[in-house]
Amino acid sequence: MSRQALGQGAREAAGVPAAVLAAGYLGFGALAAAHDVPLAFALAATAVIWALPAQLILLEMHTLGAPFVATVLTVVLSSARFLPMTLMLMPLMRAERHRRWHYYVAAQLLALTGWTMAVARFPRIGQAERLPWFFGFALVCMAASVLATAAGYMIADRLTPLARTGLVFMAPMYYLLILTGGVRDRPAGLGLAFGALAGPLAYLAAPQWSVLIGGFAGGTLAYLVMRRRTSDG
Amino acid sequence: MAELWLLLAVCGVATYAWRGLGVLISGRLDARSEAFTWISCVAYAMIAGLVARMLVMPTGALAETTALERALGSAAALAAYFWLTRRNLFAGVLAGATAVWLLKLAG
Numbered sequence: 467m468s469r470q471a472l473g474q475g476a477r478e479a480a481g482v483p484a485a486v487l488a489a490g491y492l493g494f495g496a497l498a499a500a501h502d503v504p505l506a507f508a509l510a511a512t513a514v515i516w517a518l519p520a521q522l523i524l525l526e527m528h529t530l531g532a533p534f535v536a537t538v539l540t541v542v543l544s545s546a547r548f549l550p551m552t553l554m555l556m557p558l559m560r561a562e563r564h565r566r567w568h569y570y571v572a573a574q575l576l577a578l579t580g581w582t583m584a585v586a587r588f589p590r591i592g593q594a595e596r597l598p599w600f601f602g603f604a605l606v607c608m609a610a611s612v613l614a615t616a617a618g619y620m621i622a623d624r625l626t627p628l629a630r631t632g633l634v635f636m637a638p639m640y641y642l643l644i645l646t647g648g649v650r651d652r653p654a655g656l657g658l659a660f661g662a663l664a665g666p667l668a669y670l671a672a673p674q675w676s677v678l679i680g681g682f683a684g685g686t687l688a689y690l691v692m693r694r695r696t697s698d699g
Numbered sequence: 700m701a702e703l704w705l706l707l708a709v710c711g712v713a714t715y716a717w718r719g720l721g722v723l724i725s726g727r728l729d730a731r732s733e734a735f736t737w738i739s740c741v742a743y744a745m746i747a748g749l750v751a752r753m754l755v756m757p758t759g760a761l762a763e764t765t766a767l768e769r770a771l772g773s774a775a776a777l778a779a780y781f782w783l784t785r786r787n788l789f790a791g792v793l794a795g796a797t798a799v800w801l802l803k804l805a806g
Binding site for chain 1: 710
């Protein structure tokens, strides 16, 4: 593992990415406190699940008294996006000198923030440096999120609705800028464009399945359009 | 309370299953293959769809903002990021959040 790339990734995370995650996880911590689950549970959820939508589902459904199996199924469905995300990122981080189990650890650290930054940054990072860079980046992200969960839990009753609105708006802005600023090739550009259209449409038809359906429909359409354009010359 | 922890454990394993499966299958995936290109398209489309849905049809605390507030906030973020600064993420995110915050304060 290259210490330099690890440090570089950590430094890049310790700024806007960590702040945006912190904003999201402050909200999760505050919600956990409002739902009367123990602080240790909120912290463990952040470290173990490491996917804010799934954590919110778990918390909400538990509070609503939803059946065990229903909660697990909803969480499974909401996390399915990790399959294509991991499938795509791992080959980009492949290098002879890395051990196989490193990738399985990296997979646990993978989440939306690390993935979007990684695909935007990788073209300028050497192939062998990418995995350590990712570890540095993702570990700082997770540390910031665990701390923010604790902070949110403790300041829950002092957060005004106005402050909360500002905080929650940081996350979509961050993803919007990273995604539009990071477009470099055709799969990215077309995939983003078709996905942005297909996602909300799928949500209208079937909210629980929308991420999967929208992603597969939009992505496949983008792929077909790209193939046709390439074959036309 | 024990059931709550069991629920977390099962959900954690379930979430990791997708990630682990990704690593397992990716071992046989060539980054220059057609299959990889298609999976990239799907991955990008999933994320874009998720973010677009957050902005167009928000849920939770984000739903307390109006569509106009979100549109102006996004415009402020994009303008600050692409035009006012040289793709400074901090400036962009802050501009977007501040714009929405000010609109809410005024409205």
